[in-house]
Amino acid sequence: MFQSSYAGVTDISAPPIAEQRSHTHSLHGDDRPDPYFWMRDRHDPAVLAYLEAENAYTAAIMQPTEPLQATLYQEMLARIQETDLSVPVQKDGYFYYTRTEAGKPYTIHCRKQGSLEAEEEVLLDQNLLAAGQEYFALGVFQVSPNHQILAYSTDTTGSERYTLFFLDLATRQLYSESIPDTSYSFAWANDSQTVFYTQVDEAHRPYKLLRHQLGQTIASDTLIYEEPDEAYYLSVYETRSQAYILLELSSKVTTEIHFLDANQPTGNFQVIQPRAPGIEYSVEHHSDRFYIVTNEDAINFKLMQTSVSAPSKDHWQTVIAHRDDVLLSGVSAFANHLVIYEREAGLSKIRVRHLTNQQEHYIAFPEPTYEVYEDANPEFNTSILRFSYTSLITPRSIFDYHLDTQIQELKKETPVLGGYDRSHYISERLQAIAPDGTAIPLSLVYKKGTERNGRNPLLLVGYGSYGYSYPDAFSSTRLSLLDRGVVYAIAHIRGGSEMGRKWYEDGKFLNKKNTFTDFIACAEYLIEQQWTSPQQLSISGGSAGGLLIGAVINLRPELFKAAVAQVPFVDVVTTILDTSLPLSAMEWEEWGNPNDKIYYDYIKSYSPYDNVAAQHYPALLITAGFNDPRVSYWEPAKWTAKLRILKQDKNVLLLKTNMGAGHAGASDRYEKLKEIAFEYAFLLQQWQLDR
CATH class of the missing domain: 3.40.50.1820 (Alpha/Beta hydrolase fold, catalytic domain)
Structure with a gap:
């Protein structure tokens, strides 16, 4: 056995040598000891x-x-603009944004009502919450549908076990209840009083979905679903249309999704398609139908659709067939458009389909290698898509893309101070x-x-x-x-x-x-x-x-x-x-x-x-x-x-x-x-x- 050389170390120029202790783990006849x-x-x-x-x-x-x-x-x-402002995101007449201040390590969350010239309302200052903490992370950050209550969660250790809080934005008072051991996912019902959240088990796996009524004790919360299979991860979210709340159960290779009318939060979730080993799917809602991206008999995924009233796969109809050379990454549904995300020859692509006349086009990007992601797009009734573009020489840039006119509008390129010139790099x-x-x-x-x-x-x-x-x-x-x-x-x-x-x-x-x-x-x-x-x-x-x-x-x-x-x-x-x-x-x-x-x-x-x-x-x-x-x-x-x-x-x-x-x-x-x-x-x- 090697003796420990790290206790009471005086010569820190010598590398520590850890003590070895015999521990045998036998499996399939392998009984070699693990000394550490x-x-x-x-x-x-x-x-x-x-x-x-x-x-x-x-x-x-x-x-x-x-x-x-x-x-x-x-x-x-010196390259960072320490005092900075994000591009505001509009939702129901409110403009939500974040900003940073020089010398402050965390983000400040704000909004303005009616116009960008209105008075600023600070929703949450992470610097105040993080004061005195060695570590601070924000998990959930979701304002209620009526824009009056903020749900947010915090982690002060890095363990990714979050405590959920509710803040009345008018009175600036926290609700009396706080909910420990929650995960990242969360959804408001449309009544702005009922919420759905996920809790983690001892292995940090989100495994329970619960319903909570604001102002009530957490002891009275209703258990909606508990996933016993250790291979599955549970999450909850609302569709962009705000019509449904989705409960997603996913392993690395299998998916099962349930849906609930967001106007009927005490109702029962209904399964779209029960899980089948190796079959993955994701769901996007539009009017009377669900769009479904799935890998069933389609290694690169295909796009299907079905009516909300008959969601099981027996009723699925092909919208975009499988292609051997194009990966279908996902779709986003808006009132008049379907935005389709693909990857071909190593590059991300965005394809736009008008749902009335079925005309399509791709958004053009200027560089031979780049990355593009959908940015914040909370509004369903819009003809503008916001996306984020970057490359190895182009700082992150936020664009508003007008889906009908095909006009790209640069809203902000992340500043790089000190005279950065991309032409100096290849x-x-x-x-x-x-x-x-x-x-x-x-x-x-x-x-x-x-x-x-x-x-x-x-x-x-x-x-x-x-x-x-x-x-x-x-x-x-x-x-x-x-x-x-x-x-x-x-x-x-x-x-x-x-x-x-x-x-x-x-x-x-x-x-x-x-x-x-x-x-x-x-x-x-x-x-x-x-x-x-x-x-x-x-x-x-x-x-x-x-x-x-x-x-x-x-x-x-x-x-x-x-x-x-x-x-x-x-x-x-x-x-x-x-x-x-x-x-x-x-x-x-x-x-x-x-x-x-x-x-x-x-x-x-x-x-x-x-x-x-x-x-x-x-x-x-x-x-x-x-x-x-x-x-x-x-x-x-x-x-x-x-x-x-x-x-x-x-x-x-x-x-x-x-x-x-x-x-x-x-x-x-x-x-x-x-x-x-x-x-x-x-x-x-x-x-x-x-x-």
Whole structure:
């Protein structure tokens, strides 16, 4: 047994070595001990001592970069318009918006009635709510249909367990009741007195839907639905038409949706289509019909419609058939238009259909690579669509698009102070070839004048899980790298949905290793094409992207100079075997059920923690959140401890645990910039650009 060297540490220049304790977990005949299983006990003083020792060691190693961190922070801060205003969103004669003030870390929520020249009404100042809190996050923020009551929820630990409050906007008085242990989703009934909310279980899974009457005790709340299946996540929301409240039950691959007349909140929810394994669908309401996007016999999804009076799939009729080369991402219904969101050849597209004459057109976008998202569109009776557009060189821009005239109106481009000029930067889309011959898209951005000479510092990032498409989006903080000559690259690897749903399917379950070999192929391509070299190539990823980082440095450590793994999901087998942990059972439909030996062996063969080897590794910065409900702090902590024992190089290995936050790190916008500056300083130090 290794003795603990972290208790009473006096020489913080020496890396902490965690105590090993024997713990055997036997499954499918595998009885190898896990010497760091004890780190799961957050109440064990030895665990806290270890994390604090690692933080002290990290601070000591990074101490020489503190001037650089301060410089980076000031650069990033100087690009932000600290006192700023969002584009107001109109709803029923009110204009809702948010604003920020210089020196204040959180958002202020406001509205004006009648016109933008009216007197401002502050609805909620997050700075006041966050005063004295190490962490603060706002969950629900919904004004009642009559615009008189605000429902909001708060989390002050990062655990993502929210407490729900109700504020009378006329009297500024809180209702007497507050509701703990709620989740993100929430819906008002049209009477502005009845609400529907979701509660989480011990594993942080939203599993109950309850109805609450304002002014009543929560003990009198009515349980509407309880989902017993640990693989399902429950949510509730209102349709844009305000006609129905939808209860959605979803696993990673299966959906079931129920609906309720929003004018009859004490009525009964009616199922649209009972769940069937592997069948997903989403619902949008318009007049007497539901539009339904589903993957039944349609891997890239298709659009169906049915009457509200006969919603089951026996009555579904095809509106847009399945296409092999186009992913149907979703639809939005407005009074006279249907807006259809697609992804083709890796790019997001918006298609508009007029519901009266069925004429269609696509919205044109100017750049070869970009991202576009629907923005806030609360009004049903409108001919204007608001969307958000960005690219690797274009800051986030809010547009109002006139659906009939096809006129685009730029409402605001996020200011980037300090003289940012997008013409000084270049973005492009390349392709790497995976071992099986598949072409993997690569997005690059760099400063004009950068040469392909094999000597450029390059940061390659990726994710490749859950069907999430890594966005080609602008970042003002990233300019601190680009302006120092760093090339930034995004690997659009399988496991995401960039190239359609099959792209996702080809990177999950027993195809998961494609995600890792795709990323390695991107790294090799960038080296072969003289964009960089192994001595200058660094990589970064968070959460499941942290799993990616852990897997590829086990497989090909010699390719990389340094790696940043943010809240990395690295102890895959142990975590998803334990259904008492948040969301673990749901993960079986992403990674496979490790109770099945085929999946157990496959997951075990790539799980980063289980495959740490006695070999050289790149320099590593690993981050964790002590209150993280998604990736428990002990995963990065265990991984760090095991790496310290087995790795055979002298490269730096750092673990930085935020003891007062969760999965997303700091909530304070200024502290968030400091976290980014810290990571950039680590990378710049490894590239020897810190001088």
